[in-house]
Amino acid sequence: MENVTESIGKALHDKFGDALVKQELIVDFPTFTFKKESILDVLTFLYDFEIYKFQFLTSICGVHYPDNVKEEEFCVVYQLNDMVKNQRIRLKVYTSEAKIQVPSVTSLFSTANWLERETYDFFGIEFIGHPNLTKILNMDDQPYFPLRKQYQLEDETRDDKDDSKFGR
Amino acid sequence: MNATELEKKRVDAEKLGYSILNLGPTHPATHGIFQNILTMDGDIIMDAVPTVGxxxxxxxxxxxxxxxxxxxxxxxxxxxxSAPINNFGWHMTMEKLLGIEVPKRAQYLRVILMEFSRIADHLVCNSVIGVDTGALSGFLFVFQEREKIYEIFEELCGARLTTNMGRIGGLERDFSPRVWDKVNASLESLPKLLAEFEKLLMRNRIFMDRVVGAGPISAERALNYGFTGPNLRAAGVDYDVRVAAPYSSYEDFEFDIPVGTNGDIYDRFMVRQEEMHQSLRIIKQAIAKLPEGPIHADVPDFYLPPKEEVYHNMEALIYQFKIVMGETNVPVGEVYHAVEGGNGELGFYLISDGGRTPFRLSFRRPCFIYYQAYTEMIKGAMLSDAVLTLSSLNVIAGELDA
Incomplete structure (x- = not known):
């Protein structure tokens, strides 16, 4: 598996240079961190990559790291699968809270449509180029993005429950 | 879609001579809470806007x-x-994070339970396709057998639908003789039921005229839309997580992956039907090969000690307390584990920061991902085909909306 990470990483580095920020192997997943501007180009490159053809987008999800440095509070994780050679990889891009925008990949994968809408719905990450970026699971007029870490699970105005001993 | 948008859509549609039809959210033909705002030209669907959540x-x-x-x-x-598949999928994710090796016996018992729940899941889907074409009797037959599968779950864990079965590291209890009786009885009666059900529908001229060629999707579009599971296999792609990335000892069993050709309703029906036979095959192999041994790994930090010991043994009491209060620490890490759920690849993406709860847990829910193709699949079809397409995709509202 480490060889796979190395070989894909080398090809990506040759092609994208400094846009590839980091490569690592997490458990069984080769993981590559990119600068957010390049994500659509990277996915397009990997779609017709010579060794593996990553033509199946497994999932997209957002993560909020409130304690990260200013530029990297939000992360979007893409997981791809080459079904023929049975190889999966994970790509990550980080974005700042101030300019929370990531290029949309809907032009390449139809799957990304609702997955990006869901990520927008829960984290407020704006996908540039998405055909219809609206909330999907929550109410249309919900004024906040619920999966951000600053929002408590319960209504913050309640004082009849003490949850300080549970969870985080 | 809010009221102003809907009104605008209605005015636009009427200019073209179309009408707006609100299908759902609570309509008996949608089998769950799905809303679709359809633009209709007579009986033909011109456009659909699904609302989820x-x-x-x-x-x-x-x-x-x-x-x-x-x-x-x-x-x-x-x-x-098919709740047991989801439960075990989560437990396996945790086991992957913690690096726990589950004993073979527990793995085989999990396989038996997962395959039974796959059968229960497919039985519902296929019989409901029958109901939507107007054949209610098959539905009544198969629900009798589904009931027997739920009795196995009930005997094992006390619950029927939302089972909360298994523990991190294995199972909470071994199969009792009563469970084995029920398993054997089901194995006896299920093939007969499937034969009877197939006799009713599989070569039925009325049924075939109704479903062959209806609601199709090509393999290429299905892959682009992220289809997995029986719906993808019906389109002709032989992708199955049980084979591609075997978990819980699936590599020990021999079974076939049925694939369709056209990706229409009939293919989805046939793929699910064959998968039930394959599930029975796996269950029989698992029972025949079932090894002796413990039913859970030795992980006292995560596996609750027996109640008797909690009362009489200090160490067990401490472990019980720590587990129940969520005080056990887990390693920092990031894992993705996928299982073949009833409807496709059910994935758990877990980020742990070493705390007592997940830092982030994202479910890859197959229904949510492939339901977005529904609009494309029903455009140009008749209204009655839209209902059939929905039931043949087996979209489960709980999985769709998380």
């Missing part, structure tokens, strides 16, 4: 506030037609 329960947020052993109850309610 009616039973959204914020599972991903809830999971961030719950100790690891409390999360299976959330996974139960994703695809509630």
């Amino acid at each position: 009616y039973i959204h329960r914020a599972f991903e947020k809830l999971a961030e506030r719950r100790a690891f052993y409390q999360i299976p109850t959330l996974t139960d309610r994703l695809n509630y037609c």
